[in-house]
Every structure is written in structure tokens, then in C-alpha cells.
Amino acid sequence: MEIHTVTEGATEFTCNAYLLAGSPPALVDAGTMPGVEDVVAEHVEDLEAVYLTHQHGDHVGELDAVLDRFDADLYAYGDHPRRTGGLADGETVEIAGESYEVVYTPGHAEDHVSFVGETRVFSGDVVVYNDGAFDDGSFGRTDYTGQSRERLIESLDTLLDRLPETVSELYAGHGDVYRADPDGDSDSVRDVVARALSRAERREPKYPEE
Template sequence: MIHNLAADVQAFTSNAFLVDGDRTTLVDAGANFDIVPSIAERVDDLDALVLTHTHPDHVGNLPDVVESFGVDVWGFDPEGDGVDHAIPDEGTVTIGDDEYLALHTPGHKDDHLCFYSRAAGVLFAGDLVFPNGGFGRTDLAEGDRATLIESIERVEAAVDDDLGELHAGHGPSVARNAYSHIELASEAARHTP
């Protein structure tokens, strides 16, 4: 089961997905709200915190989660603040009950990862693509539109077109025609000025 712990938060934050299972995992920690009680009311323990990238809105709550649950943090760049273990490009990571392929997808931020499980039919897209053709901004440090387009195209090629769920870093999750949202984002990123 995937729970977005930031779904009703009014503060500026990313989504924070709690995935329970054999390896109960938090995908991104969010920021500017007290996430610890939300985790504790759903699970007894947390096995891992996995990051799509280290922008402040995705890692603001990281210290509180680590302190409260004694959990290790996984991300692309172990040199990044708070990241304990590296997840390499095309490496695998267990999230909940499923194995996910990690795809290095820079363009929004250099350390950006997307996580895709063919078996579960789930993509955690971070800030690469959003519902309805949205895509990550490239006007921040490390942002680059051409690189972002390449990353979107990489995910578009890697993901099955019968994708069941798309969980983005912001906004609602998509559970119908999820792949079409990646296609729309790819098209929009190539043609939006």
C-alpha cells in the first residue's frame, strides 16, 4: 500500500510516499510539516528512506525521520547532505514488497532518480514528470532543459505503456492511463518555450 503522507499538507512540500511491506520505505521526506506522527500512525518501524533528489522540499523532514526511526537514507549521491548509501543508475532497490529499477534522470537536479517496478506497475517520478503533461523546472541550479528532455525520453522508453500508477513529487498520483502522462510531459518539454 502506498500512502502520500503530504496529501493534505498546506505548506510548501514535496509528496512523501510511505510504502509498507517487507521493506517499509519512505520515498522522499517532504518539508515544513511534522511527518513523524503520520508515519508512526501507519507503521511500527521504517526500514529505509529513499530520495528521488535532494532539493529542500524533498529532504526538509529528513533529520526528524532519521532521528525518530534510526533509518538509513538512500540516494544517488552519497556526498549529498544526509545520504548514507548510493543507489547507482540502473541499480535496484526494494521499496515495500517490490524491486524497483533506479534510473538516473538529471535535468531538474543532477542527483535525480526515478524508481520503476515493472512487476508492481509503479513509477516514482520525483520532479521529472507530473500529471497532465507537467515536467520539472529547469531554472534552478543544476537545471538543464535538454538534459531533462533526454531523461524524460529515457523513462518513457523504460516504462511499460500499461503502467498502473504514477507517483510524482508534487500533485496527485495517477492510477489511470499513467503512461500517457509521461508521453504528454515528453511532448510538452520538447515544445514548451
């Protein structure tokens, strides 16, 4: 299946919004890039659904534009006025024709979930590969009101427990997509998550200004 980062090249702060061009097509997060719905339309004629990892502004800024353009369903863990379906921890959902387990991963956001499949994980902001703080395994910031480093540490531990050994691709809310070398000559996705967990457990400020 082709997966497109439809917010690539944005000039404003945005998350990575991922278009899964499967059957039927779906979007993970919407981002804040004006015209993102046009980029989606360059790849697919229709969009069945949008799945949110969480509802921070950089993930939902252009959500209405996407929903209006495609009349797509919206699935989210937290309440949203346009939500057509909820997400529950441990539930299996079909995204673009593939099965993913919903893993509740709060700490960065109270409504945060990750989507864990057999070969890839959409981790939102709970864990990223590189983000300017760390280059090979980082974690979502927890210094704003309503966030919790302790809860995020628990979420990373939970994600590790429920991550299949077969997962080889990490699609995070920020930074680069990480793909492990199929020959085993690079870190596994589990290695990346474990490194992020170890760094979060230091309980040191992620950024100097925290």
C-alpha cells in the same frame, strides 16, 4: 500494498512524501511538513529506509526528523552526510518488498532519479500529472541555476524507453497520483509521460515568470 501520501494536507510548500507500508516499510522522499514523522508512525511501527528522488529542499526539509525518529537507512544518488547507501542508474533496489529499477533522470536536479517498478513509478519531479502549469502530463521546472531543459528532455525520453507497459500508477513529487483505468478507458502512464515530453520539447517557458 498500501501507499500513503504522508505530507497530504500540509500548509507549507512540500513535495509528496510516500510511505510504502510493505514489508519492511519504506519512505520515498521526506518533504518539509513539520511532524511528518508522526504521520508515518500512525501507519507503521518501524521504517527501514528512506529513498530520495533528489535533494531539493522541499524533498528533504524534514529528512533528519524522520531518520532520527526511526533510525532508518538513507539511500540517495547524490552525496549526503547521512547516506548509508548509494543509488546507481540501472540498479535494482527492493523498496518495501518490491523491485524497482533506478533510472537516472537529471535536468530538474543533477542528482535526480526515478524508481520504476512493474506496476508503478515514483518519478520525483521529472514528470508529474498535474502541477498548475499542465493538467495531464507536466515536467519539472528547469529555469533555476544548475537545471537544464535539454537534459530533462533526455531524461523523459530515457524514462519512456525504460517504462514497462505494465506500469499503471504514477507517484510524482507534486500534484495528484495518477492511476490509469484498468479497462483502458483512460490515458496510460506512458501517455502521460509522452505528453510531458512533447510539452518540454516545445522549449517554451513553463510558467509566465520564467
